[in-house]
Amino acid sequence: MNRTDVTPFWKALDWWVVGLYVLLCVVGCLSIYGASFDFEHPGFFDLDQRSGKQFVWFILALVIGVFLLMMDSNTYYNWSFILYAGIILILLLTLVVATDVKGSRSWLNMGFVSIQPAELAKFSTALALSRLMSSYNFQLRQTKSVLMIGSLILLPMLIIVLQKETGSALVFAAFILMLFREGMPGVLLFLLVCLVAYFVLSIRFGEDLLFQTTSLGPMLVLLLIFIILCGMLITYRKDYALVKGLVFIQLPIFVVALLVNALGWFAFDVNDVLVTMLILTVLFLLFKALVLRMMPYFYLSLFVLFSIAFLYSTDYAFDKILEPHHRVRIQVLLGMKDDPSGAGYNVNQSKIAIGSGGLFGKGFLNGTQTKLKYVPEQDTDFIFCTVGEEQGLMGSAFVLGLYLALFLRLIYLAERQRNPFARIYGYCVVSILFFHVFVNIGMVLGLMPVIGIPLPFLSYGGSSLWSFTILLFIFLRLDADRTQYR
């Protein structure tokens, strides 16, 4: 590569993304000023105030951004694995030396500043994944590739879980979006949706009993499995005869089983009947697969078996693996528990804050919910409340619009890369940022369980702002150099 061909970065830089980035950061500073506004100390640039500090961190983030843009874009490709390994080491080190802060061992005290290595793991993992997947002759569908991708993602995730930062660990699930774009079969994404549906249904209705014998949650999941199976048989095999047969045989049995229980002739768990019927169906499908040598039937039977296995491990996972406060948060979200002063308090106050904003909001610095500390974590995880309360629907929609514009622009940029490394990395950036926004705003709006992850560029905190900046600006650097490749 010829050095003299390198365009100065400011000429090839995508100023749209930079503009959106700066706008979001400014909105962030103002919102933090609003959120932590104290009637007795009204100074914006007061460095003792959170808004003042955030402003300093924003300036430093810009410096970091410029620095990243001035680097040779090849550096990122070349150093990606070393960086990944280094960050993994730091993560492990943190696990050992970090002191306990509110139950989490994720902060590394560097004397003048504390940083959270988990934040840095996001972009280093993204770089390593991109490097791996862009390597010559890489085939996503090979078992070896799947294992390598899995390890790259799961390793930092595991360490971060051990640091008790479950929220940050969840972020690594976002890479599924990138993998989907890069050729992961869509069925897997569908399967993921199914799993979430199974989980929600079985937990939400798990405590509702029919005729004192049958739990409603598993029953709904089993019925759903059956419906999906029939749907797939029709979609992929056009096997109407089989579907008709399954429905005509199993539906009457199911109805009779329900009636027998309902009339009190004989009490047994209807779900056992359903499971038995599904297993018999699976056996039939396997038989068909072996005799007719049709792999789809094999996959379908695997899907059903996997679904049943997942269903019966859900309860176990929910009761034994999740921590009690996570369990309560999920139950509150699913409307199973009403707990306005406990786990539901945050979300309740957050909804009040946003709901009271109305169309135009209460005006800058006039929010009472956020200003008077009714919303907890109001300048970090719940920063969007301040926007909702003080700027109303107009302001919130504006911020949502900024994010949407950023994501669509990033997808456009990623797609225009000729170098797969840059493209994959671009999708990693979109995936991570989108996951944060999706979960954070979903939580603030009461649509998601309370998972403590920051809202990119808006939430207070140097660590997260810098890590998002690094994530984004590396991609901007790669994009600025897109013409240099091949």
Next chain:
Amino acid sequence: MQQNFDSMRKKNILMFLIIGVFVLYLIRLMSLQLFNDQYRVYADSNAFYQRTVYPSRGLMYDRNGSLLVYNQPAYDVLVTMREVEDLDTVDFCQTVGIRRDVFDQQMSAVKNRRLNPGYSSYTPQVFLSQLSSETYGVLQEKLFRYKGFSVRSRTLRSYMQPIAAHALGYVAEVNQKDIERDPYYVPGDYSGRSGVELTYESVLRGEKGVEVLLRDAHGRVKGRYDEGKRDQPAVPGHDLTLSLDMELQAYAELLMQNKRGAIVAIEPQTGELLAYVSAPTYDPGLLVGRNRANNFRTLERSPHKIFLNRPIQSNYPPGSTFKPAQALVLLQEGIIRPETQVSCQMGYYYAPGHKVGCHAHASPLPLAPAIATSCNAYFCHGYRTMMDHSKYGSIHVAMDKWRDYMVGMGFGYPLGIDIPFEKRGLIPNSQYYNKWYGEKGWRGATIISNAIGQGEVLATPLQIANFCSTIANRGWFITPHLVKQIEGVELNSAYKRRNQTGVDAAYFEPIIEGMHGAVLNGTARGVQIPGIEICGKTGTAQNSAGEDHSIFMCFAPKENPKIALLVFIENGGYGATWAVPMASLLLEKYLNRRVEDTRLWMEQRLLNANLIELESY
């Protein structure tokens, strides 16, 4: 190409996924922010602390404009637990004048959520209430040393003179019933509990104001909202001008010392009460402040029924003071004429061997002298004639006719004075006797005692006074009332309207002549004041339990009367003994504004009289 096409499809799926999420969130935002008002209400009730600003209660003046009832600041000591720091407890206790164990007791009472349900360690809580101004003065100087303690001022009723307790009534902390009845009140508020304070509560109390303050999640006040633009100032209560004449009232209460009874003085033209005494009385200041509960209990336990509002709550047979009313009905009905003479031989025989006794006087007499001498026979004869008169067809019609006249003259029902809990007295009707004797079982003779204000007839002292005022007006009265004027508010129209009695004015002249005669040379001679023409009528309410009650009603001057007065002394015996001289002094006091030195012996005699002890045998 296939690869490329697949990528494009997946890119689009991702974009739609992202756009889908944003659309979902936007819809959620709209449902929260536009289609649900509830959240704004929640947010406001979260954040706005509406601190009540108490209005000052309306003042009361007497008819001549001198201040009678006002407000004095009292101070509550408040404590904010969170802020208490390095307290010198011994010094503090000394300053506010409490013992150390009381201090500890109060502190734990404040923190006890059962006793103090609104407790928060961040907001001021009442620690001691109603500190005196003197204690407050000392505390004020040292307050900076007691971190966490503050003082809130409230106002308490104060009285220029310890008089008119039964007319003014008192104020007390609201109870659960008041709060349920009227949303204006919250626990800890004060409201009128009796007397004028109760009747005029709604104008006296004013309107509470609100200061909108911001409160954080801990309940700590963080400042005023919107620079106080949403505050509502308190509207002070309306001042009242009472109809009472403070000097007359005070003098009447002085004369009534050591006696039980009532004095009611009315200005006939207006129905305004010039004096309103229930004896024994008490200092209204006793029912204010920290010792209120103790004083209240002591007064309540008194054997003299101090809280009985005698002018409106005691029912007695009006005795001879009822005779003028009787005469008026008979005249209006044409049963007698002023010239009608009735003979009296020491009484009236209504059946062989049965008579209503009378005393020695000339006989026969026409109406005016009959009133002057209070001849029982005259009125018994008239009453019986009316009851048994054929023109009515039956005694029932006659009886009810008679009752209607009496009600028209203000007897038998509460008059509607602006003091609560007024009793009605009793004027029986035909049904009443039908129940006792059966429809055919009674005749005029059966109920003959009514003729002379005994039997079943009962009246409150106020009703008798009002009747006297009606005579003075020659046929009408205005409902007696204590409040002459409300600052900025129209007075109840009932206190301006003339109530006609249904008896022609002309018929009042012989009555007035008779009452004038009673003063000149009849039973009420003792009331005479040189230079003033007085009309009066004595009476005696029989009391089976002890000495009779003495009653005297009078008005003066005879032409253009300025005052109608009733003096009612329980166990006062014959009217002339105590009631008549007392009335004389009061008339003189009111009309001449002073009592002649030559009459001070009367005053002295009355002051020395202790009729409460007499009763104790």
